[in-house]
Amino acid sequence: MASIDIKGVRKVYPGNVKAIHALDLSIEDGEMVVLVGPSGCGKSTLLRMIAGLETITDGTISIGSDVVNRKEPAERDIAMVFQNYALYPHMSVRQNLEYGLKNRGTPRDEIDRRVTEAARILEITPFLERKPRQLSGGQRQRVAMGRAIVRQPKAFLFDEPLSNLDAKLRGQMRIEIRRLQRNLKTTSVYVTHDQLEAMTLADRLVVMNGGRIEQVGKPIDLYDRPASLFVAGFIGSPPMNLIPVEQLRALAGAAMPVLPEGTDILGIRPDGIMVGGSGGIPLSGVVELIEPVGGESHLYVRVEGIDQVLILVLQGRAEVAETERVDFVLPVAALHGFNRESGKRVE
Amino acid sequence: MVENRPWLTFFTHAVLVIGVIIVVFPVYVALIASTHGPFAMGSGRMPLLPGDQLWNNVVEVLTETRRGAAPFWLMAWNSLWMAVIITAGKIVISILSAFAIVYFRFPGRVLAFWIIFITLMLPVEVRIIPTFAVVANLGLLNSYLGLTIPLIASATATFLFRQFFMTVPDELMEAARVDGAGPMKFFRDILLPLSRTNIAALCVILFIFGWMQYLWPMLVTTDPNYYTLMMGVKRMAAVQDADPQWNIIMAAVVMAMLPPVLIVIFMQRLFVKGLVETEK
Numbered sequence: 347m348a349s350i351d352i353k354g355v356r357k358v359y360p361g362n363v364k365a366i367h368a369l370d371l372s373i374e375d376g377e378m379v380v381l382v383g384p385s386g387c388g389k390s391t392l393l394r395m396i397a398g399l400e401t402i403t404d405g406t407i408s409i410g411s412d413v414v415n416r417k418e419p420a421e422r423d424i425a426m427v428f429q430n431y432a433l434y435p436h437m438s439v440r441q442n443l444e445y446g447l448k449n450r451g452t453p454r455d456e457i458d459r460r461v462t463e464a465a466r467i468l469e470i471t472p473f474l475e476r477k478p479r480q481l482s483g484g485q486r487q488r489v490a491m492g493r494a495i496v497r498q499p500k501a502f503l504f505d506e507p508l509s510n511l512d513a514k515l516r517g518q519m520r521i522e523i524r525r526l527q528r529n530l531k532t533t534s535v536y537v538t539h540d541q542l543e544a545m546t547l548a549d550r551l552v553v554m555n556g557g558r559i560e561q562v563g564k565p566i567d568l569y570d571r572p573a574s575l576f577v578a579g580f581i582g583s584p585p586m587n588l589i590p591v592e593q594l595r596a597l598a599g600a601a602m603p604v605l606p607e608g609t610d611i612l613g614i615r616p617d618g619i620m621v622g623g624s625g626g627i628p629l630s631g632v633v634e635l636i637e638p639v640g641g642e643s644h645l646y647v648r649v650e651g652i653d654q655v656l657i658l659v660l661q662g663r664a665e666v667a668e669t670e671r672v673d674f675v676l677p678v679a680a681l682h683g684f685n686r687e688s689g690k691r692v693e
Numbered sequence: 694m695v696e697n698r699p700w701l702t703f704f705t706h707a708v709l710v711i712g713v714i715i716v717v718f719p720v721y722v723a724l725i726a727s728t729h730g731p732f733a734m735g736s737g738r739m740p741l742l743p744g745d746q747l748w749n750n751v752v753e754v755l756t757e758t759r760r761g762a763a764p765f766w767l768m769a770w771n772s773l774w775m776a777v778i779i780t781a782g783k784i785v786i787s788i789l790s791a792f793a794i795v796y797f798r799f800p801g802r803v804l805a806f807w808i809i810f811i812t813l814m815l816p817v818e819v820r821i822i823p824t825f826a827v828v829a830n831l832g833l834l835n836s837y838l839g840l841t842i843p844l845i846a847s848a849t850a851t852f853l854f855r856q857f858f859m860t861v862p863d864e865l866m867e868a869a870r871v872d873g874a875g876p877m878k879f880f881r882d883i884l885l886p887l888s889r890t891n892i893a894a895l896c897v898i899l900f901i902f903g904w905m906q907y908l909w910p911m912l913v914t915t916d917p918n919y920y921t922l923m924m925g926v927k928r929m930a931a932v933q934d935a936d937p938q939w940n941i942i943m944a945a946v947v948m949a950m951l952p953p954v955l956i957v958i959f960m961q962r963l964f965v966k967g968l969v970e971t972e973k
Contacts, residue, residue: 399867420873432864436886445882446872493872 348410355405382544383554425494609683618680726943750944776903791854893963
C-alpha cells in the first residue's frame, strides 16, 4: 500500500509526438483513481509509465516515498491487469498465479497460502489446474485479477480490464472489482474509456484529453460541476446539451437570466430540462425521436427558432408521441455556463 | 464446396495416382533391389517382386567395407552427427537471433534482420567456393565443425521464429516484466514453451536437411573417417573395372532412408501441429 505521486511528468515519443504534457497528480493511499478519456488522450500511456513499461521523458513518479523513474516494473512492486488478460497460455491457472511469487523467491508455503486465499476470494478454486484456454472470458478475467492479488503489491494498475467482456459480465465484474478494492484497500489506478465504468468505480475521477488533465474530482462533482466543455460532453449519458447563448437570448427575450461575463455557451443535463412547468427559459420544439429505455425515456426535440436538437430525459413513459410539439423550460439553476474560447466553465 | 461431377473426380484421382506412382516407384525399385542376390540385376532384367536375400545384403553392408568408402556404421555415425549438430545449431542460433530481433531495440536492428533475410537468397550452392575457402583457411577440412558450421547459419528458421514471436501478444512480455522475469527468464519460461511445436516441426525439417547433405560433405572431406552416408552410397556405385553391386548399394540406400522415415513417423503429430496450429 502506498500513495502515488506524479510530478511534472511528460512523455514525448520519437518524432516529437507529445503524448503527455507536464502532468501532476497525487493518488492517495488506498484510493481508487480512474483515468478516463477518449482514445489517444494519453491515459494508457500514463498508466504504463506508472507501471514502468514506458520510459518517462521528464518529471518524476514516486510510489510510496521512492522515486521509481529508473526502476524496472518488477522492482516497483505493482501488479497490472491487462485488457487481453495476458495469461501465460502454457501454464495452468495455479502456475499463472504462482509465477510472479516464485520469481520473487517467496517461500513455498507462503505461495500456497496466498494462491489458495486468492482463489477463494475470486471463486476460481475449481479451475486451478486448468489451462487458460479452457476458461471462459469472465473466468480468465478473474485469473488475471488473481495474479495481481497474490502479489499483495503496493498498487493495482488496471488497463481497460473489462472491455473484452460482454455487457452483462462487464457489469458484474465491475461490481466485483469495486468490492475487492474496498476490501483490500490497495491503491488502484484504473484506465477506461467507458464513462459509466469510470463513474461507478472511482473514488476520484481524472478526465484526460490530449495528454492533459481536464478535471480531477469525485465522480458526482464532475457530473454536477464540469470544469470544461470537454468534461461536460464526456461525463454523463446521454451527454449534456450545449446551446450557444446568443441564439438562446434571441429566443428567450425577457426570460433570459443575467449571465456572468464571458458566458457564451450554456449547458444543461438532459434530466435537468422540465416538460411543462415554469421558472426558467421557456422553449418549445417538435419531438423527432423517442428512445424508451425502460425506467426513463430519451426525447430528441428539435427546438423551434434555433436549428438544434436537445435531448430530454423523462422519468417513466413519455406522454408525447413522435412529431408532436412539446413545451419545456430550462431551469436557471440547472444551467452551466461555459466560455467558447477557453472551453472553461464560467461561474 | 459441394460438387458432383464424376468425371472431374475420376480425373483428379487419376492425376494423383499417377503422381504417387512416379514418386513411389523408384523407392519401390530400391526396396526390391535390396532383397535380391548379386546376379538378379546384372542379368539386365530388373525384378519387380521381392527376393529373399535382404538379410544377407544387410549383413554384407554392415560388415564389409566397399573400396573407396568407409565402414557403413562409421558413415551412418558421421551422417547422424552432422544432422544432429546442424539441427541443434540452427535451432539454437535462429531462435536466439529471432528473440533479439523481435524483443530488443538496438541500433541496426532492422539492418541485422535484412542481412539475415538476404542470405535466404544465397543458398550454400551459390556461395560454395568462398565458403569452402573460409572453411579451408580456418583449417576445418575433414572435421565435424567444417561439415556443419557453414550449414548452420539459417535465415529460414530465424524468419520462421520471428514470424511466430510477432504473433505472441506484447502484453505477455509486459506481464512477465511486471512478474519479475528478466529477458532470458521470459525467453526460457514463456517463449520457449510456446515455441515447442514450431521447434518440433523445424527439427524434422532440419534433420532431414542435414541428413541429405551431399555436395558440401563431398567438398570438405577427403578423409574416409569423415565420409557421410550420402557420399558413401555414391562412392559404392562408382567402382572401376567391375559392375556396381546394385543389390548391396540399394540395401545401403534403404538403410540410409530409415532414420528420416522414423523421424517423420514419430514426430508426425507435433510436426503437423507446428505447421498448422498456433497455440493461443
